[in-house]
Amino acid sequence: MYRKSLLALVVLAALPVTAATDRTIYVSTFEDEDGENASACSLREAIYAATTNRAYGGCIAGQLDLTEKIKLKAGIYQLKRSLVIGSNMTITGGDAANFDKVDPFTNVYPARSRLETTIQPADGLAFTLFDSTTSRSVLSLNNVILKNGKSNRGGAIRAGGTVNLSRVRISNSSATDVGGAIYLEGSSANLSVTDSLFDQNTASRGAVIGMSCLDNVAWTQHSISLERTSVYGNGSNTTQSIIDYCGTVISTISSSTIANNQARNNIIKYVHSNNYPLHPSSDLNLVSSTLVKNTGIATLLYDNVGFLNINNSVIAYNSGKSCSYALGAAEAAKLEKSQIESSYNALTKPSATNVNVGECELPGHLYKVTGDKDTFVNLMSNTFSQVLAPLYLDDNNQVLESAEGLFPAYLPRRNIGTGETLIDKGSSGCSLTDQRGLTRSNTSTDTDATTCDIGAVEVGKLRAADLLSMSNASLVAPIEQYEDNIKFYENIYNDKSLDSKLVNRYKELIDTEKKALAAFKASRAYRQVYASVLDTSVEEEKYTIKSDKIATELQKFGNDFSKNYKIDKVDVEVIGRGSDQFIQTKDIRDINVKAADSNLICTWDKDLRQILIRRTDNSGILAATTPAGEYEYCKYTIKTINPPIVSSTGYVQARIVNIAPIAKDDQYVVKYGSVTPVTLDVLANDNDDGDGGSDVADYPAGYPKFYQNAGSGSYANIKLVTKPTLGTLKFEYEQPCPDNSNTRPEETCYGGKMTYTPKSSFSTFNDSFIYKVLDQDRAESNEATVKIINTATTTDDTRGDSGSSSGSSGSSSGGGSVGLFGLLGLFGLAFMRRKMN
Known part of the structure; x- marks a missing residue:
């Protein structure tokens, strides 16, 4: 009923901490000092203090048996040699956040902004930036740019343990052998990447990711995950591969863009060979991703050794083949079964008469039509610009990070002439969010049923959600919650240690909660249902087209609702009372009590931005409730204000129920x-x-x-x-x-x-x-x-003084008899005192 507006991230950022509780090691200098200056803490000294659990240079000691936290200031850190990781630690760069707004795609505060913390070798030096091969410790990096690393293996990171990257850019790093950006060495080396970018990295093999295949004659095992990440503009005409899989690997690439990379052979190599063996239990999943505009013999080279699953992805418009079977196209076409699965992808189907640039060579059984339609979109007759448009690139395609901290991607275009569209062509197997963090639209129960889009980016499409199984709740609890929220926010707002960049945010939260409290009190009605229809509805995304590029803006709900949308009085309708069947069919014949006779009221409250539902047939000692097995139904329509005008209709299914009384002590x-x-x-x-x-x-x-x-x-x-x-x-x-x-x-x-x-x-x-x-x-x-x-x-004790021999009933002076248990207590105290002495 009430909005749950406690923002955990804000709370964690704002709550005052003391030196006794905050054991984060704060780096205070950009210089690469190593113990010579006790008045400043360098990144190298912080890592050493975290590893040894002893104060070093100007850094406080790390903590035993805990993952160390190291916080950097925004700026450039110039290193003299590699940083050796000796224990589990998390290194976080400057905030890279816009504290004046909520992120439009994730609805998280603060919004993202460009990364502003860089770690790189000093001029003229060449080495791996981070090395954890000896300790095999876990290294987590957040909000940093790793730049210009260079080594024989692992230009930026040579990992012996798990590496976690969140909002990290690895750029212009190289390896003379393998792993231009990252090399995973040994079976303890795994990789998890989210919301990140790899660009301009090169190597002889695996320009972005390389790995060991065998460790002491045993298969090395690696877990590799790339989520909401761009692999863009890596490799060269001498690079053999961009991502080079071997050993026993379990990998998922989801909601990610792999584009504009160059290799002499393949962009993704997922095959078994004598030199770089791939175990049969390996598993590669490409989910809701976009693989386009890559240059090489093949963008994806695979065989029938490991498992391969491609779904809801675009793999097309590449120079060379988009997918290539290691044993040849003819052998792929003959396969009646395989370890490869494909569903709801957009690609260019191979032709029986000629070879098309960018075609996807899949096992023949996957191209057989099942049911009444193909489970893929064939892009053979469509140009790239008819289907996709680039996002977050400047006019020269040089700036690879937008002001909002987003990395290169490609947006599905709405139908242009006879062109195919990737919008609403996906299936239930798509990722939960797109590359930007936008929740994907994928439902078959709502009035405007939609499926997700194919590829890494989901287009925001206005959708009014169906709210099912709603009921009225206590009218007391929301008031208490609003008041608690206000008090909570005010306590933080009035704390003098509150970070200045959060002051305006907390002021806004206080004002919002107070307005919501006043609106809720004014709206109350007997046994009224409050339906927060906007919480699960989807916002419209507005396109601005410039040349072959598209700028987009989500038309937000929230405080901007009245600027972007409207729900007029006529847009909210009473349907009546019916069974659960109605919400499945939207057939008015499933309604047994029609609107005119339902005694039902459905309204839109513009201040609360909720649909309110109540009954009016309450009288005497009988108050209305909805009979078991039945529901009250209302319909509402959201319309955009800004052109192009679009609308969407949803339903609210509710029950009017009795709320238990409240007893107090x-x-x-x-x-x-x-x-x-x-x-x-x-x-x-x-x-x-x-x-x-x-x-x-x-x-x-x-x-x-x-x-x-x-x-x-x-x-x-x-x-x-x-x-x-x-x-x-x-x-x-x-x-x-x-x-x-x-x-x-x-x-x-x-x-x-x-x-x-x-x-x-x-x-x-x-x-x-x-x-x-x-x-x-x-x-x-x-x-x-x-x-x-x-x-x-109590102090009103009227008993007589039990110390008096006369047994007077006068008021007690506070003495009274000790009693048996009191004497035993005194003896016990005396005994303890003697023992202590």
Whole structure:
């Protein structure tokens, strides 16, 4: 119901930390110092301190048995020699973030911006930037550029352990042998890359990624993942391959772009050979990726040794073959079964009469038509510019990172003339997000059913979501949550240690929550459903075409909704009441209570940006709910304001239900020495406001807060979970509970006037009991505890001074008898003191 706006990233960035709790090693100089300056902490010194767990140079000591965290300032770090990684560590560059906005694609704050931290050799020097081959430790790098590394193996990184890269650019690095950017050495060397870029890297073999095949005569095992990553402009006319697989490799390339690379032989080599063997259990998955404009004999060279799965990907428009079977096209065409799978890809199908540039040679059985259509898009008759357009490149194709921190990719174009489109041509096997982090549209249940686009980039298409199985919730909880959010944000905002770049963000969050709280309070109605339809709807992406390039902008919901979209009063319709079948067919014949007779109200609240649903047939001691197995249905339509005008329709399926009452703890006082009954009114502070109190719209006049028997008028609405032990309770009403049935034990409920009577006037202890209350719909509340406080346990103690021999009943001075347990305690203390002495 309420927006969950706590942003974990902001909270982590903003909460004040102290030296006692923050053990991050902060690098304070760009110089490559090595212990000679105690007033500054260099990157090399930070790595050494993290490895040895001892302070070094100007760096604090690392932590034993923990992954070390090293934080860099934005700038250029010029190295004199390789950085040797000796323990598990995470190195993070400058923020590379725009703190003035939320990322339009991921909806995460802060938004991404260009990387601003570079690590490279000093002028004239050549070596691997990071080396973990000896320790085989885990190295994680975030928000950095690795540049100009050079070695025989692994120009930027020579890894003996797992390497994790997030928002990392490896550029212009080279190897004379293998692994221009990264070389994975030994079976402990694995690679995970997200939101990154490899460009201008070269090597004799594996210009971007190379790896060892055998380790002590055994197959080396590597796990390699590239997600939302660009491999762009690598290799040369002397490079044998860009990604060179061997050993036992499990690899997935998803939502990624591999483009504009050059190799003498192949861009991706995934074959078995005597020199570079590939184990039969190897597995390569190409998912929702774009492989275009590469130059080589083949973009993907494969055989029938390892498993290969290609789905929802574009692999076309390459010089040479886009896919090539190692044993030749004729042998590929003959294959009736293989270890290769392909589904919903866009490619150029081989011709029976001539060889087409960029054709994809797949096993013959994969090109057989299944069902009533092919499971691929044949691009033979379409030019590149009809199908795709480049994103995030300048006019000279030189700048490979946009101001928003996004790397080269290609956007599917909407139909141009007779050209094929990749939009909505994918299947359920597509990746969850596109290369930019945009959630893919892939649904068959909504009114505007869509499938994902083929390739690395998903085009944002306005889609109004169907919200299923919605119901009204407590009208009390959201108010408490909004107030808690406001207090939480204000505490951080008022903290003087808050980073200045976050001040405006927290001010905005406070204002947003306050407006939402006011809007929610004003909108409340009895048993009202709040449907946040925009949370799962998809925003429209607006194109701006310039030459053969396309600039795009997501037309956002959120605070910009009224600038980009509208949902007018006429755009929200009551459908009526029907079964679950309706949402599957959208057939009005599945509605058994039509709109005119449904007593249903559906409205759009522009301040909350939610669809509100309620019933109006509440009266007397009967309040409306939706019968079991049925639903209330509303329809809504979102329209864009900015041309081109598009619209989309969705449905809300909801049930009006009863919300359980709220019971609160109570406390009463009995006077020591008295057995006079004490009147209890435990329901006075309880309520049924979860449904809505008398101050909300459509509250049914005369509707009782708690259960009342319609025939007798009795109020037996209290269930005792536990009873008091030192006193007795007496009630005006005592009868079987109204929610008893043949399938549950007989319970007794109580109500009306209620008293508690102490069993003994000599009791000096407190008492308690636990109860629940039933509302008119017979729903149980939470458990509440009633405490009976004896004045003998308080400052109002009226007992006589037990130290007096006369047994006076005057007020106690605070002394009183020690008693047996008190004496035992004193003896124990004395014994401990003697032992200590």
